[in-house]
Every structure is written in C-alpha cells, then in structure tokens.
Amino acid sequence: MSTPDEATVRRLVREAVERALGPAKPAGTASAAAPASKPASAPQVVSPKRVAIGCDHGGLELKEVLKRAIAEDLGWEVHDCGTHSTEAVDYPDFAAAVGREVASGRAARGIVIDSAGIGSTMAANKVQGVRCALCHDDATVLNSREHNDANVLALGARIVHRGAATKMVRLFLQTPFAGGRHERRVKKIMALERS
DSSP states (O other): OOOOOOOHHHHHHHHHHHHHSSSOTTTOOOOOOOOTOOOOOOOOOTTTEEEEEEEEEHHHHHHHHHHHHHIITOHHHHHHOOOSSSSSOOOHHHHHHHHHHHHHHHHHHEEESSSSHHHHHHHHHSSTTOEEEESSSHHHHHHHHHOOSSSSSEEEEEOOHHHHHHHHHHHHHHHHOTTTTTHHHHHHHHGGOOO
16 A cells, blocks of 8 residues: 555545534634524534435445435435545544534434444544444344434444445434433433533
8 A cells, every 4th residue: 555645645634624624714714703692502403314424445335335325215415524535544533523413413313434333433422412323233223223312323344234234224214212211311321421
C-alpha cells in the first residue's frame, strides 16, 4: 500500500472536518447568531425517514449496497457521511459523524460499517444521545430496536453477508420501540451519560 502525499492527506482531513462541522466559512465572515426565540441548545426536529450512514474503507462496498436498498426499497432519504473510496481511513471519524447526525436530530437513525463493526460501535456510542448496537442477525436487530430503542446500527462487512445485512437494515428501520418496561431501562442507560 502506498503512502498518500501531503495534498491527499490535507484533502481527506478537510473533508472529514467539513462532514463533522460543516463547510468552512471564508475568513472574516461572522457566524450568524441563533434566533432569539430558539435557544442554541434546542433540539432539531427529527426527520422521520432520514438515515445517516457511514463507513471506513472496509465497509465501503456494503455501504453502497445498503444505500441503494434504503432509498429504493424503503423510500428513506440517505445522508452519506463517507468514506467515499477504498483508501485507508480511520473508522472513528465516520462513526462519530453518523452519531452526530442522529444525536442532533438531522437523521432519525444511523448505520455505521467497518470490517468487524466493533470499533465503529465503540466510537458511535461516545456521542451523547447515541445508542449504537452491533448486530449480527435478525434476532439481535429486533432486540436492539424493541428492547433498547437503538438509534444506530453497526455492521461488520466481513461478518454479515450483503443479503443478510439488507434484511437487517430493513428490520432496523421498520421495527418500533416496544416501550413499556423497556422504557425505564433505556432511561437508565441514557442517565449513565450524565453520571
């Protein structure tokens, strides 16, 4: 594997920063202040059928398959947080970008993919408000939604076959949270972020 030149590294860093924080403003441009009627910390309204998806180089092929299935078969809007090539990148950057989309309300759900799914799960769960579940089959997906109200699904591209992954994503996006006794438990999970 060849080492990327400095221009490529700078471009990749700039793209990752822009995905996470938005495009850079020209020098001397003042930031627009938040409207007085809406506090800066007010949550955005969650788009009911928008999913954020991201991967590292190991998950790129599966991500592209899933994007088509999500948009064409399920009718959800897809926000692609990258990566967009097989050039080696760091999975925490993309898992965090997906997590931020979900936590901010810009996406109702998220999907993160790397070779095994483990690292992306860990990274996404560091974003406050994210409940990322690493799933390997239909049963774990159903449990993650019905019992844990998972809002981000992690998949291992080398672990889960494309066909199974497509079915798992369909279940993840269509299965509602059961609530009831599970709601108390999810609240306890979320309270751990504040402790």
